[in-house]
Amino acid sequence: MGTRTTPLDATEHELTLGVPEESEPAANSLDDQALIEDIISKIILVIDDLSGHPLRPYQLPLARRILESLITEDSAKITALWSRQSGKSETVADTVVGAAIMLPRLAKLFPKLLGKFAEGLWVGVFAPTDEMSETLFTRITGRLTSERAQDVLADPDIDDKLITRGKLLRLKRCGSHIRKQTAHPKAQIEGQTYHLVIIDEAQAADDKVLNKSIAPMLSSTAGTLCMTGTPSYTKNGFYEQIQKNKREANRKGRKTDHFQVDWKEVSKHVPRYRKFVESEKERLGEESDEFKLSYRLIWLLDKGMLVTSDRFDALGDVSMRVVQEWHRSPVVVGIDPARKADSTVVTVCWVNWDYPDEYGYFEHRVLNWLDLTGMDWESQYYRIVDFLNHYNVFAIGIDAGGLGDVVASRLRVLMPYAQIVDLKSDRTNQTKRWAHTMDLMSKGLVIWPAHAKTRQTKNWRRFRQQMEDAELTYQGPHIIVAAPEVDAAHDDYVDSLANALYLTADIAMPEAEMHNSPW
Template structure:
């Protein structure tokens, strides 16, 4: 991978935690030495072989990463909450059932071979299978029972090294080794406290009651540091499934984090299973690609009641997959927006190229993000000079700085350090912010803005944070003002969108355009 101008910043973590949260994160992180990692990889590989053997057919490619991470979480005991957002009938419950059947049979045996890693499974793997209503819980439970009572499972359990068998069925299936799976609901009126599990499964989680999941179900894994697995499809409302997905996505932008969220829309499933693809295409023609039913069931689009500033689909469509980060640009003047760090945020700078020579009939210019600068973990004296050094690689025309908080001091200091550049303090009052957000919204709606989305760029944390924060951004209407802000959730920020809005607003009222030399579009790779 080619290094970019901001790769050296990837060693900094976001300083967005309280001291208690930071300590809790450090205490729960799982770091393995080479020998332990080799053992974990071996166990995961062997378990995946059994998963395929029990089902009678290999998992599809889009199912394997989810299944492997599921097994890994149980082995290393990291107590992860995994989320799987798969299109309807694409095999999410089947994947879970196959993995559960395999670990219920294998892990009690492996606990004797790897006592330090897997000692907690010496009396079996205890699984709770939940869903919003009993019929939905029965669907997942029945799949697990089917796997464990199949001829393939019976043959495997008669192996002398395993020597296991099914002892009881009903609402609870138990193996002689002590492994069990119990069917329960997470309905608000259900009384379900009192059980203990190593694995907590919640199927059709988009319909689960958030209070029940957090208050009644979650504590069932406290004494075992249980792995929780949420599976489902999008819905019209936010809930515990949506919030956990967003949390997993945000945590994935941090260095060293394991992937805890997995998605597969109908196109991914169709690529692996042509029969599935033909059926969904018939549904596309029957009910329409833009119908709510198709969006929810197959395109994995959340149709939320609360307005969002933009959508993942728009973010993806405006990303230029032929364009990499532009580390130097002197051919035409650009704009830079800077959102200075507050207590729990990062200082973010966004460099934006503007096609000054070609406004549309309404005066909107084409914009392209050239680069982002993420300054986390730096004191302000270091940040000033890092900002100046970074901007020295561009022909900067104007710099917009949020004047709220420390913004005034930042603008004044930058004006001293960059006397040839106009530094514009931008107000942080509601009318000022509303003007910026409305302008950015219009640019998005008119497709007058784009950003680098080359494969190399999409690997960068700066890109991932930008895309995630844009997707998280919520609309808030206060009187006549339209504002946008991050949701009030862990690890949610709006620094990247703020920085972008400040850069773009500098072009909206610019009546005296700089003279430029017009050339070919330099952002497409030939």
């Protein structure tokens, strides 16, 4: 490499210092984590040297997570939803090239941890069409054929050579190869084995091809799947995986597998990008479909979702925190009793009884939630009563039928001062409930706390996730709102909120003293 000093010059010494090969820790042990982090950091240094500039702060987490998943064999399904021209392809390409060069080399030093890369890193680059896959593959090819990469490959410690054959890039000595393939439904693509599969423009990928043909290519290697793209008008496997990754991130000890970068985040680090997008915003309009999809990362699913992320943010009051106690005016409460894996959720809503709008609708504000998970019902009753004693409860709405009947009967005994309302659960009555909820939200008459500290709480994160997950469907004259039929998706917070809101549609207004709103 001449006189130019690169991270490669120190990599082997630094990684092996104090960790001789014969004492290499067992893969995935607690002692191994520090070594894994060190390996990742050294590969990042190589990536930065190959590209000629460090990864930007918003690029680094995605690169590190891909490397971590490859090393730990956790078979992660990583999603990246980034605005157009934000450096997504560059990040993935740099990470793939750095890993293809370094992992086989490091496998000789740490055979227990990285032994599966002894014959190379195998990468498949897919997109819905062959033309789409060309974008990322060209970026990878350009990085591997660059002068910097050639210097690295010529280093005596690396001593490798790039061989290009149409849709295949191969490092001759270490065995790493990167193959471009299409994810088109009519393509015959079975038969390959990969450690890492990248699906670019995943919003347009065919779910059947992904699940039947592509994902099994990772089975024998416990490989990593990385899906990248931008929003669309319809749901698909990419959207569902994003939602799943967001839900899983709320669980204790789980890794972050979704990485979202909108134009504002990129603009903090790339002034020219801000300048261009600002001009596009003026040309297209901030509320245009094109700008929402390409730069604001908004899925345009209005006809199929109860509330979009954009609408959810609009209904949140960033100055409002949860209210732990309220006795100045009557509140309404909705309870969704737990069924099997679900949680019992109690939602308390303040109502502006004194100022209905011209149609008789009241403003509602969510004051607080109680989430009871994994608790027997005898204990739940008293937790609910204790929680609601902090509020001036006017009425409590509970789904009638099944467990709801039992809960309502018990609370009538424990809380004789409150109206316990049985809400029928047949489709006709559910339609009325959801129609009322949707009317209130469309008029901006449902508001929830969104203070920065509130947004950090587990209850708020679950509330947001379930509200944005809730699917809206029409079956004849009926409206049905429910969680998607996927693992870890629930609608307890959604049902609980709807039960509380419907109480103001069917119950006579209570007498309340005049008071100033605290908001």
